[in-house]
Amino acid sequence: MTRENTAYKKVKVEDAVGLALAHDITEIRPNEFKGVSFQKGHMVKKTDICHLMRLGKRHLYILDLDETKIHEDEAVAELVQALAGPGVEFQEKPREGKLELRAAHDGLLKINVEALIDFNMIPEVMCAAIHTNTPVKKGEKIAGTRAIPLVIQREILDKALAIALSNTPIFEVLSFKPMRARLVITGSEVYDGLIEDKFEAIVKKKVEALGSCLAETIILPDNRQKISSTIKSFLDKETDILITTGGMSVDPDDVTRHAIQDAGADQIHYSAAALPGAMFQLAYCQGVPIIGIPACGLFHEATVFDIIFPRLLAGERPDNRDLARLAHGGLCLDCTICSYPKCSFGKTL
Numbered sequence: 001m002t003r004e005n006t007a008y009k010k011v012k013v014e015d016a017v018g019l020a021l022a023h024d025i026t027e028i029r030p031n032e033f034k035g036v037s038f039q040k041g042h043m044v045k046k047t048d049i050c051h052l053m054r055l056g057k058r059h060l061y062i063l064d065l066d067e068t069k070i071h072e073d074e075a076v077a078e079l080v081q082a083l084a085g086p087g088v089e090f091q092e093k094p095r096e097g098k099l100e101l102r103a104a105h106d107g108l109l110k111i112n113v114e115a116l117i118d119f120n121m122i123p124e125v126m127c128a129a130i131h132t133n134t135p136v137k138k139g140e141k142i143a144g145t146r147a148i149p150l151v152i153q154r155e156i157l158d159k160a161l162a163i164a165l166s167n168t169p170i171f172e173v174l175s176f177k178p179m180r181a182r183l184v185i186t187g188s189e190v191y192d193g194l195i196e197d198k199f200e201a202i203v204k205k206k207v208e209a210l211g212s213c214l215a216e217t218i219i220l221p222d223n224r225q226k227i228s229s230t231i232k233s234f235l236d237k238e239t240d241i242l243i244t245t246g247g248m249s250v251d252p253d254d255v256t257r258h259a260i261q262d263a264g265a266d267q268i269h270y271s272a273a274a275l276p277g278a279m280f281q282l283a284y285c286q287g288v289p290i291i292g293i294p295a296c297g298l299f300h301e302a303t304v305f306d307i308i309f310p311r312l313l314a315g316e317r318p319d320n321r322d323l324a325r326l327a328h329g330g331l332c333l334d335c336t337i338c339s340y341p342k343c344s345f346g347k348t349l
Contacts, residue, residue: 009064013052016044022061022150025052040150041073068154072097075125075147075157082161083119083127083145085169098146101129103136106211107173108314115167122160124148129171131329131347135210135310136173143171174314179212179240184220184230186246186256191221198298199245206306210313212241222247227259231290235263241289241312248279248294257281260290272323274330274346277304282318289317301338304330307346 008022020041027037037055038048044060052060065071073094080090080099089104103109111132120126129143136142147157164170183203189195197219204214216234220226227247234242247256261268265283272280280303281292289312293305307326311318329347332340340346 008061010059011062013049013057013060016060016062017046017049019044019060019062022063025055025057027055041071063151065151069151070154070157072147072150072152075152076145078157078161079125079127079145079147079164082164082168083143083170085172087173087175088142088169088171097148097150098144100141101143101145101171103138103140103142103173105138105173105175107136107175108310108316109134109136109142110169110172110174112167112170115163115170118167119160119163119170122156122163124152124156125160127170133307133311133346133348134341142173174316176211176310176313177240177315179313180215180238181207181212181241181243182215182234182237182239183217184227184234184242184244184256185217186220186222186227186244188221188253190246191219199293202297203243203245203293206309207243210310212313215239222253222255224255224259224262227256228262231260231263231285235286235288239288241291242285243291243293245293245297246295248281248292250279257292260285260292263290265290267319269318269320269323272304272308272330273325273327274304274307274323274332276300276332280304280308280323282308282323284317300332300334302332302340302345304346306340 020043021038023040024036025038028034063071076094076097076099080101084090084101087104087107088101090099090101109132111129113132116127125147127143127145183200185197185199190197200217207214218230220230231242244256247254257270260283263285265285267284269282271278276296277294279294283290291305297303297305304326308318325348326346329344332345
């Protein structure tokens with residue numbers, strides 16, 4: 001007899017009153033009904049006896065649990081509480097031994113990936129999730145967990161709980177802090193009116209979509225000194241994030257990234273292992289992030305900016321290694337209809 005079967009007891013239907021069913025009982029009425037008439041865990045009542053006999057049941061398998069065993073619904077209720085951290089919610093009533101974790105508010109999903117793998121190494125439990133660092137909306141499903149057998153050994157459940165609790169939080173949703181952004185658009189052709197600017201509308205939409213605001217925009221020629229002095233003046237104002245567009249390439253007249261350095265940036269991370277957006281620059285000056293978006297931001301719905309910007313709003317400070325880590329998952333497939341962030345782009349381990 002298997003470990004799980006020791007939790008079952010076979011009894012006559014008429015002797016099952018007051019006991020809990022160990023499995024679903026299906027009923028089929030041709031052209032009328034096909035489905036579950038009695039769900040597992042149902043407490044058999046005297047009025048159920050005739051119905052069960054009409055279904056051909058003369059014996060039932062009843063749960064017979066002691067302190068070493070726990071029903072899947074009770075087990076998953078303990079699992080979900082151990083897995084859910086700040087910003088994560090779940091419904092109270094399990095269904096078929098399964099519960100879903102959802103975002104309690106808009107924000108950035110953070111997952112302790114290694115701990116989640118260790119959790120799934122424990123037999124008879126599982127938890128599957130979307131990717132870490134994914135922007136999520138309030139109520140969005142982020143993970144699902146369940147006890148796999150109908151009855152799980154208390155000892156095994158406790159091992160899974162210990163992993164989750166010792167690595168808490170395995171799941172967390174960081175709130176986005178509303179920030180005041182300022183935008184510096186560079187390019188002599190735009191400044192001189194030869195080309196119409198389209199960057200401001202794109203950046204404004206992305207910034208406002210995550211609850212922040214674009215407080216000010218200026219268009220400048222490819223003049224290193226003017227760009228640098230403008231960045232300094234913006235930093236002297238109430239600026240939480242500074243965004244620049246253009247001038248990120250290696251051509252001699254692409255001076256924006258050098259002007260950022262002239263403005264006093266003390267940390268500069270240039271280039272990202274992502275396409276589109278390889279010539280992305282992230283710098284920090286006086287604690288303020290400065291994001292340099294290359295020209296690809298005009299032509300692609302999602303670029304490395306869309307990956308990094310939410311992390312900044314969540315209070316993180318990505319560095320060179322974070323930009324290098326994008327190599328795994330950093331290739332946009334240029335789908336005809338963009339579904340980002342519900343795709344593989346930017347989904348790293």
